[in-house]
Amino acid sequence: MDIRPLLDALGVDPTAGLAGALSVRSPIDGSELGRMAAASEGDVGAAVADAEAAFLAWRHVPAPRRGDLVRLFADVLRANKEALAALVTIECGKIGAEAQGEVQEMIDICDFAVGLSRQLYGLTMATERPDHRLMETWHPLGPIGVITAFNFPVAVWAWNFALAIVCGDPVVWKPSEKTPFAAVACAALFAQAVRRWSGEAPAGLLRLVMGGSGPGALLARDPRLKLISATGSCAMGRAVAPVVAARFGRLLLELGGNNAMVVAPSADLDLAVRAIVFSAVGTAGQRCTTLRRLIVHESIADDVVRRLRLAYAGLAVGDPRADGTVVGPLIDARARTAMERALAQARSDGGLVFGGDPVALDEAPHGVYVSPALVEMPAQTDIVRAETFAPILYVLRYRDFTDAVRLHNEVDQGLASSIFTADVREAERFLSAAGSDCGIVNVNIGPSGAEIGGAFGGEKATGGGREAGSDAWRAYMRRATNTINYSRDLPLAQGIVFAGGA
Ligand code: UN1
DSSP: OOOOHHHTTOOTTSSSSSSSEEEOOOOOTOOOOEOOOOOOOOHHHHHHHHHHHHHHHHSSSSSHHHHHHHHHHHHHHTHHHHHHHHHHHHHHOOHHHHHHHHHHHHHHHHHHHHHHHTOOOOEOOOOOOOOOEEEEEEEEEOEEEOOOSSSSSSSHHHHHHHHHHTTTTEEEEOOTTTTTHHHHHHHHHHHHHHHHOOOOOOOEEEEOOSSSSSHHHHHOOOOOOSEEEEESSSHHHHHHHHHHHTTEEEEEEOOOEEEEEEEOTTTTTHHHHHHHHHHHGGGGGGGOEEEEEEEEEHHHHHHHHHHHHHHHHHOOOOOSSSSSSOOOSSSHHHHHHHHHHHHHHHHHTTTTTOOOOOOOOOOOTTEEEEOOEEEEEESHHHHHHOOOOOSSSEEEEESHHHHHHHHOOOSEEEEEEEEEOOOOEHHHHHHTTTOOOEEEEEEOOOOOOOTTTTOOEEEETTOOOOOSSTTTTGGGGGEEOOOOOOOSSSSGGGGGGOOOOO
């Protein structure tokens, strides 16, 4: 597959050295898209040094001016939406509609960040001392490191980047080694915005470092990066977090999910089935928000499973560029092996598996395609409690609502959750302090497909970070609490009378 025309259209410098030891392959047919060199220790150090130099200038640029650059970036993204989405599809295998949605998500976060650039508010507090003022000011934090995963190769970076740029922080980005070309394209598109901007943007506002865990570990270790925002598996988070914590760096982690939906007897099943299918098989089950566990009331479970089998049997699996395809390939053969292992384990735990078979495409024998699996489980065994990054939906039954919530929360991960019910008491209990323990808790919609306006992230082994909307920007800034005395006296807080120095 030749991506050169797409890269040209996206403004990627044809002389840029897209060569090296890393082979980048399309999951669509396994063909090599190009090669990439992994960043050396020296490369990573130089990228961080550039970002640090950029920071010293960028922090002086007023935030609304910084927002103006992000506004131009959104314009460039709008003009290049189709081409960037096409590249995303080729590189990570998601279907066209979802790839376009991913680029739209980038545009949305840029628009959000532009507005935010005039709203980086600090509070002013009542002070206990006369003729004093107590307030807080938010300042740029410093250069930051962003590590992203293959499944959202551009949007998750954009959540971080758009906010970081308005907050005053240059970014060193390590994309997944499986999707480096999408990252190169994003950098080229941002360079276009920089050229259109009326100001002087420092060169190091965005630096890419390519490669796998090696360069990732170098970013984690580097004390010049004040925040490491990392998306990926819990295992990756476990490796990165202690390293960043040991140097008192800030962390924003978006790790594994094991997202569930409770389907109550009063649920609108037509809606529920549509929501289940989108969230369980969309992106071929490779979203961090993918629906992996269905907790269905026993009185409707047979009906729900019957409807789902019908829906699953009609799913078009195949080339994500073809009209009508809803399930594209898995990212690579390792993902299929992990899926097969999980299904074998589920079977030996007493699970009844529907689907989950390899799908061979004549035109793409080296693509990794599977039919999504629906697995009725007698209990929430260890394999159900593990995140397998593939389209496997485990179905569990419940009798009592309290048991449903207990099952729901009985996993390590805590990203996204949902309930389908027409019973306001159940809905509110699910949303309450004693309900779902996740960072995202939905009613009558599935757990995946969040819009950017809310804070995105999860609890427990998901890592606790929040990205995108709401007040997620605070992670990218440092807060100074300021006390200003405009009196001619020096009253001490807490009414302390201190004789020394009088
Ligand atoms: C991810 O899978 O890492 O809520 C991000 C969603 C998307 C983002 C997923 N907006 O499913």
